[in-house]
Amino acid sequence: MTTTPRDTPASRRTRANGDGDGTVYQRKDGRWEAAGYVLAPGDTRKRVRVYGSSRTEALAKLTEKIAASNRGVPIVTAQGSLAVYLTYWLENVAVHHLHETTHTRYTAVVAQYLIPGLGRKKLAKLTAKDVRTWLNALRTVCQCCARGTDTRRSPQAQASRRPRCCAIGKCCRKRLSPLTLAYIHSVLKSALEHAVREEEIPRNVARNVRTGTPRPRRFNPLTSDEARQFLTAAQQHRHAALFELALRTGLRKGELLGLRWEDLDLNTGTATIRHTLQRTNGSGLTTLPTKTISSERRIALPASCVASLRAHRARQAKERQQADTNGIGSGYVFARPDGRPIEPATLTRHFNALLRHAHLRPIRFHDLRHSTATLLLEQGVELVVIKELLGHAHIGVTATVYAHVRLRLQRQAIDLLNHTLSVMPEPTAEPDDGDDPPLCAAPVR
Known part of the structure; x- marks a missing residue:
């Protein structure tokens, strides 16, 4: 007969001193499970379970959740919708770990793309296929028509700018760039990664979806002249x-x-x-x-x-x-x-x-930064020096952004080597006066 956690001996399913309002016991697989009631969305109470390799670890996780619940932070479980979890993640987690400008961009991505596309899905039932299908739709659907951007413009804006898409029934075919798609995908991965750390879901399904590496954004650095x-x-x-x-x-x-x-x-x-x-x-x-x-x-x-x-x-x-x-x-x-x-x-x-x-031709202000790096590279300055000057986190960032410059420098180096190998010095003929002995092979031992 299969046993359940309730069939475990009482000595292993007890509440020791300091356990608070939770129950901690050891499972048949050797892990420890802690369960207790916390605040859930809608001002309700919900029983949650956490796991650990030891009694102390499981109890610490449960204590953390109960403490957050006592501070009025609702605990979102995997049975809720992805929209509810994303809102909780933005308001209670991401806001403490991101710069304000980054948090603003994340909020816009969640409101414009994630919640309309995947918000109704249950967090626990979200699959990699759901994410892939949604990303493919974003890649192929005109975003102006999908959000009704053209029809929602104010009369003043429509007077200054002629309608050109859904307002006149003619699609403008405005697609999201590969970089934007990759950014949207990264926001979803970050949110689900936190759900994995909180043991709400077993794995991050968004990581199983490959969107490809987008090409770096093109920029227009100034030439030396x-x-x-x-x-x-x-x-x-x-x-x-x-x-x-x-x-x-x-x-x-x-x-x-x-x-x-x-x-x-x-x-x-x-x-x-x-x-x-x-x-x-x-x-x-x-x-x-x-x-x-x-x-x-x-x-x-x-x-x-x-x-x-x-x-x-x-x-x-x-x-x-x-x-x-x-x-x-x-x-x-x-x-x-x-x-x-x-x-x-x-x-x-x-x-x-x-x-x-x-x-001069129009460029972005940020292209002055690219101009600095490009001109330094063309003068032969080492990549690590440029990385320190620009303040990049990793030298790989510098190498990726300025790969086209390095390729041009490689071409110049190859052409220089080709020129050196193509011009062979002519042998100088010295007169043979007959005094030198004839060349012969020496035995090698």
């Missing part, structure tokens, strides 16, 4: 020091705007990158930690940047005196005349205007 033209045009701009620092060091836009004078040592010519300035939905324009731990770094400043920063600081002090701002926001290196930080969107407008003034 265009870079010199850009720097010449920027000399008369109020933010000349910012544009020069961006092109010569490859700092991100947020890192430039978040830079403070206390982060600079102009005597030694170094800068310490600690913060980034971002606009978020919840906090507005705020200073955040760097993108990754590796992004927090110390870099060397070119001599030309040190000179331009000194001139910029002197001009900034005169602006503060004229504006009489009483030191508002005076810590920022690049700020508005009143000392307040610069909006990232405002900097983008200044940058685009400078490109038009310099008669």
Whole structure:
């Protein structure tokens, strides 16, 4: 007769001192199981079970769930829908581990794609086939028609922009890019991975679905001639020091705007990158930690940047005196005349205007960072040095992003080797005076 956990001896199915409101016992397979009641969605109580290799481990997991329940955090179980779990994950888990900007993007992905496509599925019954079918639909369906973007536009927007899709019954065939699909897939994998860690599901089915490696996003770095033209045009701009620092060091836009004078040592010519300035939905324009731990770094400043920063600081002090701002926001290196930080969107407008003034092709501000790395690679600078300058987490990131540059350098090296091997030196004929003995093979022992 098959035994169940209730058939186990009482000595193995007891509640010892310190077990609280839970029951801890050892299963027939040797693992320990702990069960107790916690708060569930809808202000209800639900019995949950956790497992561990020892009594202490199982009890610790149950205690953690009960403690979270006592704080008012509902415990989502695998029997609930994926939509309920994703909402719980965003509000109680991801919010504590992600930057605010990243959490905002995750929330948008969940609301626009995951919940409409898979939200009704039970978390415990979600399969890899469900995920694959949903991703294939995202890949082939026009997103404008699927979400009714064209028909939901306000009358003012429709007046300024002619309807071109579902509003007139003609599909515009707007498809998601492979990079966007990969990002949506990664958000789902992150959510399900946490469900596995909490032992709500046995495995992460999203990891069993292969979407392929998308091609890196193409960018348009400046050539060496265009870079010199850009720097010449920027000399008369109020933010000349910012544009020069961006092109010569490859700092991100947020890192430039978040830079403070206390982060600079102009005597030694170094800068310490600690913060980034971002606009978020919840906090507005705020200073955040760097993108990754590796992004927090110390870099060397070119001599030309040190000179331009000194001139910029002197001009900034005169602006503060004229504006009489009483030191508002005076810590920022690049700020508005009143000392307040610069909006990232405002900097983008200044940058685009400078490109038009310099008669250069339109590029993104982030392409200045790519221009720095590309020009350094073409000058033969080692990849590890560029990785440290840009603040990449791994050298593989640098190698992947700039693979096309390395390929071009390889082509140049191969062509140089081919030229060397093709031009063979002509042998010099020396007159034989007959004095040297004839060549013969020496025996080898």
